[in-house]
Amino acid sequence: MGSQVKNRPQSIHGWVAAELGTRIVSGVYAPGEYIPNETTIGEELNVSRTALREAFKILAAKGLIESRPKLGTRIRPRKYWNMLDAEILSWCFESKPSPQFFISLFEIREIFEPAAAELAAKNRTEDQVAKLSDAYQAMENAELGTEEVFSSDLEFHLAVLEATNNEFMISLGMTIQTAMMGLFRLSSSIEEEYKDSLPDHRAVYEAIAQQDAAGAKQQMFELLADSKENLDYALKHFVE
Amino acid sequence: MGSQVKNRPQSIHGWVAAELGTRIVSGVYAPGEYIPNETTIGEELNVSRTALREAFKILAAKGLIESRPKLGTRIRPRKYWNMLDAEILSWCFESKPSPQFFISLFEIREIFEPAAAELAAKNRTEDQVAKLSDAYQAMENAELGTEEVFSSDLEFHLAVLEATNNEFMISLGMTIQTAMMGLFRLSSSIEEEYKDSLPDHRAVYEAIAQQDAAGAKQQMFELLADSKENLDYALKHFVE
DNA sequence: TAGTGAAATTTATCATACAATAACATAAAG
DNA sequence: CTTTATGTTATTGTATGATAAATTTCACTA
CATH class of the missing domain: 1.20.120.530 (GntR ligand-binding domain-like)
Incomplete structure (x- = not known):
């Protein structure tokens, strides 16, 4: 049970970043909203916390998310997104822009x-x-x-x-x-x-x-x- | 002993990313060159492999580096660097551009x-x-x-x-x-x-x-x- | 010479434990 | 009643060790 997904590219953290990145740019998670905590979403995607956190760092580096202890990880306002990033653009193309x-x-x-x-x-x-x-x-x-x-x-x-x-x-x-x-x-x-x-x-x-x-x-x-x-x-x- | 450094901001992985990012944009590590392997440079900076790898993901997300098993992690050609990234710019400013x-x-x-x-x-x-x-x-x-x-x-x-x-x-x-x-x-x-x-x-x-x-x-x-x-x-x- | 396969090196992933942070509730003091 | 101090708790941050996977390299064979 749980999340069934298509093609896992090269690395798992890469795939997680793409998966979550696509969810974010397509609005599944809206700006301001909090992503479920690391252990929860890690279980949903069937990846270890390590791999998940590496994916989070990728998304944070592109301005999509922001993590703080005790509060959690949330989607940043769109104006902080690094829209002129090759990966973000490709995630946008996949999401019926x-x-x-x-x-x-x-x-x-x-x-x-x-x-x-x-x-x-x-x-x-x-x-x-x-x-x-x-x-x-x-x-x-x-x-x-x-x-x-x-x-x-x-x-x-x-x-x-x-x-x-x-x-x-x-x-x-x-x-x-x-x-x-x-x-x-x-x-x-x-x-x-x-x-x-x-x-x-x-x-x-x-x-x-x-x-x-x-x-x-x-x-x-x-x-x-x-x-x-x-x-x-x-x-x-x-x-x- | 080892590496003495000034101000460690918020997180360690953030600091490592800034430290290595600055080294890269300032040319300490040149494009094409390989960074010492993870355990080695982790010891040099006195950080765990976990924190180091999270920093690597940040740098990779900005196009600065590229990791491959067996070969290691190397600096990508400048034309792939995401120069219009706020963090990269700030690292540039710190490096006598x-x-x-x-x-x-x-x-x-x-x-x-x-x-x-x-x-x-x-x-x-x-x-x-x-x-x-x-x-x-x-x-x-x-x-x-x-x-x-x-x-x-x-x-x-x-x-x-x-x-x-x-x-x-x-x-x-x-x-x-x-x-x-x-x-x-x-x-x-x-x-x-x-x-x-x-x-x-x-x-x-x-x-x-x-x-x-x-x-x-x-x-x-x-x-x-x-x-x-x-x-x-x-x-x-x-x-x- | 070409192909095959084993070995070695490095990154990739996982599991677990513990530390640090900061919001929140609670209690104490003024 | 307000303010200040304190402790509790949820969550991310860091560390460690073990194992898996990838892929280059190189020796070996046909």
């Missing part, structure tokens, strides 16, 4: 990506321009229908990020990119759009190479505009 | 704060306008030389964030704000600037209230420009 979730994600992306391109145009080194060129070439050569389509696209955007030489930009961009990629992989309209987006990518690359900050920003903005139908797709297929 | 660190932080701020104001002008509700108004009033009434100067300023910027109704913006903005505040508290030039910045704050508030997105963005940009000498201060006093 609200439309607002996707809208917000696209809003951030529309702010962030052009800004990254602008910064890259200002800060990039010659080496980084070369890498960017390689990444663009890989996109041109990618065979439709293969995984290459996604990986080369991802590679290009990561090359832009690195060219910003701003570690915060890089950190932020990595999580946003991978989140978006996870979404795009499920979208069907990708194949056709891919060819069409090549000129846009080239324009971004060239603007960065020429240190044309305003141009890079603008070109990236246009690139994003074209892929915006993915938002519609997400809204249709992911929200309940 | 490079000039590039501060420059990057200010770059990020200059991108996201105006974007947040713009978004707030678009998405804000009437309730949020009221809160923003209150926050501005508190700034006007704040007595110079008191903690109120900082707290009301912080309150205002947080109110802008909340008005974006974008949970990613809120999460991102909170960490940036608190990091900057920690810096400004140490700057001497704050007092004079404070009065001067009131009109700018008011302009931001009014633009948001009037749903003037472009205006809000522009006004916030100007507000930041005025406080930019704090960067000079940081560069002078924090870098070695």
Whole structure:
């Protein structure tokens, strides 16, 4: 009896963190609410207190929970959640996110990506321009229908990020990119759009190479505009 | 004998996480390098394996380290570090950050704060306008030389964030704000600037209230420009 | 040379005991 | 009656020791 669960990934504490993390972001446990005490919930999940506490530390590190002796462990207010964390994002995707979730994600992306391109145009080194060129070439050569389509696209955007030489930009961009990629992989309209987006990518690359900050920003903005139908797709297929 | 250390905060695992986190961001352990195995470093720090492992989970959750059986625990490449995490930032501040660190932080701020104001002008509700108004009033009434100067300023910027109704913006903005505040508290030039910045704050508030997105963005940009000498201060006093 | 398998090292998990904390109730003192 | 002190108790925090699991390494074999 008790809790039956699907796939236990690598480690148990990892699985517990994912299980509880998903419960939290999906609202099973609401902010302010207290999680049952460690021994109780440990029995419910059939894990030792040790493993459970290691999971708690993970969740606490991401701002989701807060533990105090005598009081217990409770869910922190949403505004303290580290939403731009890869794991939290993946837990959100598993939880039938609200439309607002996707809208917000696209809003951030529309702010962030052009800004990254602008910064890259200002800060990039010659080496980084070369890498960017390689990444663009890989996109041109990618065979439709293969995984290459996604990986080369991802590679290009990561090359832009690195060219910003701003570690915060890089950190932020990595999580946003991978989140978006996870979404795009499920979208069907990708194949056709891919060819069409090549000129846009080239324009971004060239603007960065020429240190044309305003141009890079603008070109990236246009690139994003074209892929915006993915938002519609997400809204249709992911929200309940 | 052994390791002598200053202040052990609340919990031991919390202290260990801070201690090792600081070592990592300051480069004592370099990316790719392996940390001594759990029993060894546990003895060095005089903590049980239990507490040490809980600290490891915290660091792993923030992307700093990665553990594997037989191999051990090693520092992950910098690009996987969750740099926009409040704790990681505080560990960075304690470690004589490079000039590039501060420059990057200010770059990020200059991108996201105006974007947040713009978004707030678009998405804000009437309730949020009221809160923003209150926050501005508190700034006007704040007595110079008191903690109120900082707290009301912080309150205002947080109110802008909340008005974006974008949970990613809120999460991102909170960490940036608190990091900057920690810096400004140490700057001497704050007092004079404070009065001067009131009109700018008011302009931001009014633009948001009037749903003037472009205006809000522009006004916030100007507000930041005025406080930019704090960067000079940081560069002078924090870098070695 | 390739493949197979045993060994060794390290993390992962569990069980148990005890310490520390802080909320709450209770009682004592003013 | 209010305040202060004290003890009780529920919960997390820490320590220890034992065992399991993972996986790299390396020797051995075909």
